[in-house]
Amino acid sequence: MVSERGLEVLRAIVQDYVDTREPVGSKTIVDRHAFGVSAATIRNDMALLEDEELIVAPHTSSGRIPTDKGYRVFVDHLAEVRPLTPAQRTAISSFLEGPVDLDDALSRTVRALTQLTGQVAIVQYPSFERASVSHVELVQLGSGRMLVIVVTDTGRVSQRVSNVHDEFDETDLGRMRAELSTLLVGRSVRDGLQRIEAHLALHDDPTKPWDAATRVLARAVAEDLEEFRQDRLVLAGSANLAKRESDFRGSIYPLLEAIEQQVTLVRLMGEMVADEHGLAASIGRENEAFGLAEASVVTSDYDATGAGARVGLLGPTRMDYPTNLAAVRAVARYLTRMLEEDDTSR
Amino acid sequence: MVSERGLEVLRAIVQDYVDTREPVGSKTIVDRHAFGVSAATIRNDMALLEDEELIVAPHTSSGRIPTDKGYRVFVDHLAEVRPLTPAQRTAISSFLEGPVDLDDALSRTVRALTQLTGQVAIVQYPSFERASVSHVELVQLGSGRMLVIVVTDTGRVSQRVSNVHDEFDETDLGRMRAELSTLLVGRSVRDGLQRIEAHLALHDDPTKPWDAATRVLARAVAEDLEEFRQDRLVLAGSANLAKRESDFRGSIYPLLEAIEQQVTLVRLMGEMVADEHGLAASIGRENEAFGLAEASVVTSDYDATGAGARVGLLGPTRMDYPTNLAAVRAVARYLTRMLEEDDTSR
DNA sequence: ATTGGCACTCACAGTTGAGGAGTGCCAGCG
C-alpha cells in the first residue's frame, strides 16, 4: 500500500508535471519540494506508486508522469481547490456586470471562464421544463405561412415558421390564438406538451373540434415547447485547443467534433456526478465512451431558481485541476447569485 | 514572359501539388501529363515561372510548389470550374429537402457544403435591412421586466428583455404597443431605426410625449432592429481544420479564432469581389490583413429575393479550387432556387 | 526551340557515439 508520504510524492509529481510538461524524476522532487528525505527514498515511494498504476515512466529511465488514475486520486484526495486571487475575482465581476438577459448573462459567463482559464468553457442552459407558458402569439407572414411564437414566464422565446397553406382574417386568428392560449398559458412546458398531445388525440371528439389549421399550429407549438426542453450549451474558447495541442497525443479532431456537435458534451456533462459542493471532474479515459480519451472535463453546478445546470471546462488531461475547479466554482457562484438577484426582485 | 506551355506547366504543378502535397519536379510532370516535350524543356519553363514568382523551390534542388501568386493565376486563368458529379448533386438535394424555415435551410446548406468538400463551410444570412416590420409585441415578465419582440414580414424574430422597473395594466400595455406599432409596422428595418431615433429626439416636444417606460422600450426595439441589420453567419466543419493541419505552416489557432469571432470572416467575405458568375476567391497572403495568411476563402453569391448574401468555404491555401468553386456555386444555386420557390408561392 | 548529358546541390534517412538524466538494487546505518 502506498504511504502517506507516497501520496505527497504523487501530488508533487502531478503539480510539477502539469507545470513543466516534463516527466519528473526523484531528484527534481527533492529539489523542488521540501521532503526531508533523500532521492533514493523518493524512488522507493515512486516504485510503489507505479505498482498502484498511479504513475508511469514513459521509458525505462526517465522521470514519471501521472496516469489517469493518478490524476483521479489527485483530484479526489489531494487537490485543494485553490481560491481565486482578488484580481481574478474582479475580472469575473467586471465581465458579468450589467446584463439582464439570460442569454447575455450566459454568454458573458462563458467568455469570462475561457478568459480566466485558457480552456474551452461550457455553460449549460438551465432546463425550462418547469417554466410556464405565458404567451402564445401567431403572426401571419403571407403565402400561407404562419409564425408561431411561444414565450415562457422566464422570458424565453421560441419561434417557428409553420405552413398552414391558407390566409385567415383577424377573427379566425383571434380564435386560434385564444384556443391555444387557453390550453397552455399558465401551464408548465411539460404539461403543455401533454395537453397538446391529448387535444390532438381528441380529433374524433365532435364537441372539441380543432380545425385543420389549428391542428397544424398546435404541432408547431409543440415543437416550440420541445425546444425549451432541449439541453442547450454555450461554448467559448475552442481556439485554445490549438494552443494546447501538444498535450494531445492524437489529433484534436475529436474535441473539435464534440464541440461542434454539442450533443456529446451534453451527454457527458449529464453523466458526471457532482460531489457535495457541486463540483465534478471526468478525467481522460473516463471519457473514452465519448471519444474523448485524452481530455478532461471539470464542472460546477449552478442554480437558476430551482432549475439547475452546469458550467464546465474542457481541456487536456494534463490540466491544472485545482485552478480550473476553483474557476468553475467561482463562476458558478457568481452566476447563481446574479440569477437569484433577478429573481428575488420579482 | 511566360509562354502558353508555361501556363500549362503551372496548371500541372498546381494540380499535382494539391493532389500529392509534394513539391513537383520536371520528371513528374512529364510522366503524369502528356506534354510532348522532354524534362529539360519543362525545366526551362519552370525557370521562367520562378522568375515570375508563380512557383518556388522550397530548397535548392527539389521540385517546385505554387506561390500564392501562382494559385491566383491558376484560379483566374486556368481553373475550369469542375461540374459536380450526379452523385454529388443528389447528395446536395437530399440534404436540402424539406425545410420551410430559413434557419433550417441555411443550417442544412452549411452542413451539405462541409460534407461535400471537407472544408469549413460558411453561409451568410441575407441582410434583413430591407425587410419590413410586421409586428411588435410586449410581454410582461414580472419584476419590472418586459420582453420586447419584433417580427419582420420575412419571418425573422428578434427578442430582448428590457428592464422598465414597473408593472403595467392591460390599458397601458396596449397603449405602448399601439404607439410602437404605429411607428414601425410596415416600415423597413432601416427606416424603423431612424424613426425611433427621431422620436426619441422629440423628447422635449410636449405634443408627442413618450413616457419614460415607452422610451426604454423604444430603445429595446431599436436594439432588436439593430440585430436584424447585423451580418450573421452559420458555420460548420471547423473540426476539419484539425485534419488539414499539416497544410498550415503555423498553428490553426488564427483560423479557429476567426471562426469563433465571426466578425473577421464577415469582413473578409464582405471585401471579396465576385466575378460575373458570382464567384470569388481570396488566396493566402491576400488575407494577411485578417490574420489568415495561410488560408483561402472561396465564395459564391446566392440570392434571397433581392437581398443577396454568400456561401463560402474556408481552408488551407493548398486547396482544390476547381472542386470547391464548383461546390459553392452548386450549393448557392440550390439555395437560391429553394428560397425563390418559397417566395413565388407567396 | 528542344534535347541529352553532366556536374552539382541538398534534403532525408540511417548510423554512430558521447553525454546525461534517471532508475533499481544493495549493503550499511540509525
Add this chain to the structure above:
DNA sequence: CGCTGGCACTCCTCAACTGTGAGTGCCAAT
C-alpha cells in the same frame, strides 16, 4: 524497519557524419 549513499545500468537526446537520390542549372549539339 525505514532511510541513505553508492553504483551499475538503461536508454533517451543530440549532434556529427554519411550515402543516396531526386531534382536542378547549364551547356553543347541538333
